[in-house]
Amino acid sequence: MLWITSGAVRQPMPQLPQGSWGCRLLLVAWWLAAVVLSTSYTGSITAFLTVPRQAPKIATLHDLAQANSKLFLLDYGAFLPGYLTTSVDPVYRALGQKLHLVESYDAIRVEMEAGHAFVEGRHYTQAALIRWRMADAYVVEEMMFPNYNGWAFRKGTPWTPMFNKYLLRMVESGLVNHWHRTILASFRRDHGLTPRLLEDNLLSLRPLSVSDSQGTFIIMGFGIALAIVGFILEFLHHRLRAREAGGHSLVKSYDFQ
Incomplete structure (x- = not known):
């Protein structure tokens, strides 16, 4: 990173004339953007190479039906097993085929610790996961039926x-x-x-992408805009000085005659 940064900021530049603030602002903006860009992309590459790859998170019922994990439900006479096995929806039928009934929540907890899933009301599921202190477990957003x-x-x-x-x-x-x-x-x-x-x-661990470094381009844009404003102000300043210098030369020539 230091090598990239030093190469970006130590480029051979012609000596700037005294008072050229527009060029100075442009160079300052470019150097700052070079430092931020090199640091951001070096960090992105490091994160991409060092962050371990995780299994994709189950977000829908279709993902749950396609997953290798089993599905468990407490056997208290609910309508859900019959509803899933007789459903015309292929996703619901797949869930019904992998559904297993157990006699206690202790058995469900054992299966959850083994990496499987269980079906229950949303709020009761959240309370059960808190009671079991399963910090790596989560609730699928999509529901089988509304509560x-x-x-x-x-x-x-x-x-x-x-x-x-x-x-x-x-x-x-x-x-x-x-x-x-x-x-x-x-x-x-x-x-x-x-x-x-x-x-x-x-x-949630994932490799960094270009969108994570958009602040770099925003800073560079502000720097370029500041350089443009400085250039316009410097241009106007030189025009006014040139006009004043022309007026003084006319007055001096008239007094000499």
């Missing part, structure tokens, strides 16, 4: 429409999601963990 927030009342209760209206408002305004986040943060605190969501605690 609805509700309040159970006896059939025919007269105030059910009023509750429906206000529950819908709380869901649409984001209050329910905010309360879920607050409860999870408190649950993490109770288990001695940092009060953050599990997904936010994951470390």
Whole structure:
């Protein structure tokens, strides 16, 4: 890196005339851009060569169906196994074929530690992963079926429409999601963990790309723009001085006659 930087900033340059601030600003901007560019791309190459390659993260149900990991579910009489095996969707059928029923969450935890997956409600899954202290586990964003927030009342209760209206408002305004986040943060605190969501605690490692060095080009653009402004100001300054010098020469010639 030092060799590249020294080669960029120690180029043979003609001696600049005194007062040429536009050229000086242009050279300063170029030298700064050369230092930043060489440092950024050297760091990018180093990161690309040293960061270990990780397995791609499962983000969709299709990825889960194509993965080699098994899928587990607690056997409490849920409708999900029959729904998956009889579904017309090929992804759901593939998930149903790799689904295994177990008798306890302890068995699910053992399988999770072995690198497999399990199916459960989203918020309960987040709480279970926090309780098991699995920092390298995560919840797939895509859901098999939507989770609805509700309040159970006896059939025919007269105030059910009023509750429906206000529950819908709380869901649409984001209050329910905010309360879920607050409860999870408190649950993490109770288990001695940092009060953050599990997904936010994951470390995403990847090689640097050109987009990561866009700040370099922004700095270079500002430097070039500053050099152009300095050039324009210097040009105007020299024009004014030349005009003043011409006026003084006319006055002197007139006095001499």
